[in-house]
Amino acid sequence: MDFPWTTGAATGVGSLPYDDRDEAARIVLGELPDLPHLPELPNRGAVASMVARTAALLIDLHVDLQPSGWRLIEREGADERRARSALAADLDALEIAGHGLTGPVKVQVCGPSTLAASLEKMRGDRAVSDHGARRDLAESLAEGVRTHVADVRRRLPGTQVLLQLDEPSLPAVLAGSIPTISGYGRLRPVEAHEAESLLALVVQAADVPVVVHSCAPDVPVSLLRRAGATAVSVDPSVLGGPVLDELAAAVDEGLAVWPGVVPSTRPATPPTERELAQRIVGLWRRLDQDPAMTAARTVVTPACGLARADAGWAREAYALASSTARAFADMAVG
Numbered sequence: 066m067d068f069p070w071t072t073g074a075a076t077g078v079g080s081l082p083y084d085d086r087d088e089a090a091r092i093v094l095g096e097l098p099d100l101p102h103l104p105e106l107p108n109r110g111a112v113a114s115m116v117a118r119t120a121a122l123l124i125d126l127h128v129d130l131q132p133s134g135w136r137l138i139e140r141e142g143a144d145e146r147r148a149r150s151a152l153a154a155d156l157d158a159l160e161i162a163g164h165g166l167t168g169p170v171k172v173q174v175c176g177p178s179t180l181a182a183s184l185e186k187m188r189g190d191r192a193v194s195d196h197g198a199r200r201d202l203a204e205s206l207a208e209g210v211r212t213h214v215a216d217v218r219r220r221l222p223g224t225q226v227l228l229q230l231d232e233p234s235l236p237a238v239l240a241g242s243i244p245t246i247s248g249y250g251r252l253r254p255v256e257a258h259e260a261e262s263l264l265a266l267v268v269q270a271a272d273v274p275v276v277v278h279s280c281a282p283d284v285p286v287s288l289l290r291r292a293g294a295t296a297v298s299v300d301p302s303v304l305g306g307p308v309l310d311e312l313a314a315a316v317d318e319g320l321a322v323w324p325g326v327v328p329s330t331r332p333a334t335p336p337t338e339r340e341l342a343q344r345i346v347g348l349w350r351r352l353d354q355d356p357a358m359t360a361a362r363t364v365v366t367p368a369c370g371l372a373r374a375d376a377g378w379a380r381e382a383y384a385l386a387s388s389t390a391r392a393f394a395d396m397a398v399g
Contacts, residue, residue, distance in 0.1 A: 068295070068321055069169045069225045069274055072360050073394035074099040075386035078278060078298065078325070079173040079229065080107055080115070080370030081379050086155050090162035096383035099390075100364060102171040102229075103159050103217075107372050112148040113155075115231060116183045119175040121149040122209030126201065128184065133246065136185040137192060160220040167223040174210060176232035176277065177203040177263040178255065182243050183234070190245055193238055194252045196259075203263040207270035214271055228271045229278055229298065232289075235260065236281045261288045268293040276323060280369045286311040286320075296321035300368040301348045313352040321362035324348055327386045329369045331378035338385060341365075342392035349397075356397040363397075365390040 070076075076097050081104050083089045089104035107114045116135055120128040128135045130144040163170070175183065181193035181202050192198040210228065217226050237243050241254030268275045277289045278298035282305060289297055297312070301324050304312070316322065326341045345363065349356045365386045371379045 068362060069227060070100050070364055071168075072363075072398070073390045074169075075365040075383070075390040076100040076171055076323075077102050077104075077383060077386070078366055078370045079103075079231070080105040080372035082108060082372055082374050082376055083379070084108055086158040087162065090155075090158040092380055092383065093159075094162050094166070096380060096387060099387075100169050100171060100227075101159075101163065101166070103155060103173065105173065105370070105372075106155070109151065112144065113151050115173070115175055116180065117144075117148040118152045118155075119180055119206070119209075120184065121145060121152050122174060122213050123202070123205045124208040124212070126205045131185070134185060135183065137187050137198075139187070156216065156220060163221055163224075165223065166221055168225065169227050170217070170221055170224040171227040171229055171276075172213065172217055173229040173231055173278075174206070174213070176230035176235065177206055177267055178238045178260050179232050179234040180206060182238055185246065191243065191252065193243060193255065194245075199255070199259070199263060203266050207267045210267055211270045211272070214273055226273050228273050228275045230264070230267065230275060230294075232264075232277055232279050232284075233281060235279060236283045236285060239285060240283075257285070257288055260285075261292050264289070264292040276321075278323075280325070282308065284308060286315050290315040290318060290320050294320065296323055296362070296364070298323035298325060298364075298366060300325040301344065302326075302368070309351060313354075316352055316354060316359075316362075321364070322348075322352075322359075323364040323366050325366045325368035327365070327367040327382050327389065329367050329371055329382070330374045331381075335381070335385070338388040338392045341385070341389040342396055345389075345393045346396060356393075360394050360397040363390075363393065365393065 274295040276296040282303040
């Protein structure tokens with residue numbers, strides 16, 4: 066299978082600890098030249114959060130910000146307009162910094178299950194608690210993603226767009242461990258076949274390679290593969306035996322793996338690129354794969370987003386991801 070990134074590529078999960086979107090775009094493009102991404106800057110406030118910028122893409126559904134979080138409402142309000150404006154400004158910054166850019170570029174949005182678990186209904190509990198609300202959200206998100214991808218293509222015409230769907234809440238949705246609004250109970254689990262169907266709806270609408278990111282130890286790899294994901298972005302250090310078995314089977318079917326091996330916050334003793342590359346070699350061997358045969362389907366990332374990192378480490382982490390990717394490619398191929 067041909068992948069849109071080059072061997073030895075690295076990228077970020079999405080979030081960064083900066084307030085200046087122009088600086089963030091320059092850092093991403095400078096440190097991650099093989100696979101840059103649209104920066105997310107949640108420190109700029111609630112309207113710049115992952116949930117807000119995804120909700121800003123919804124078609125014919127609207128949200129506003131409540132003390133408890135984002136809630137679905139009947140018509141557009143000021144909070145939604147601010148979220149949409151913040152996302153447009155982030156895209157403007159990437160477009161300016163990336164003028165003439167060629168090759169792959171990645172954008173990130175919440176996946177349908179995580180979005181439904183994050184938004185409240187107009188009346189009642191979270192949207193994920195209602196079958197109709199889950200379907201309406203996924204359909205609206207699918208159309209919004211289609212429009213978003215087209216906008217990025219227009220802004221950066223020399224690039225190939227990749228879509229990352231962030232699904233940190235998907236395992237909890239499947240397990241029935243999402244808390245109610247009151248906090249005194251748990252919502253019923255969503256059946257795996259429905260969650261897969263909703264994810265596939267968004268993947269198909271995007272019509273670009275899709276990577277699904279989750280830092281959870283029980284990421285449902287088989288479901289993601291069946292839904293059409295090209296790659297999964299995971300933290301190998303938290304994965305247990307059953308998930309590794311699923312991952313090995315999915316890799317045999319052509320799935321790419323983006324190992325998050327770079328620490329998301331500054332460690333007391335930062336690892337070297339060679340140490341991290343050896344961890345990736347170890348992961349592929351645990352999956353019964355020859356590292357030399359998997360270099361083309363490997364993209365190195367931090368373990369998770371960098372919103373909680375200090376500004377200096379965020380830049381160092383990206384540089385370390387890039388050097389680790391090259392070191393792994395040298396080990397695997399050379």
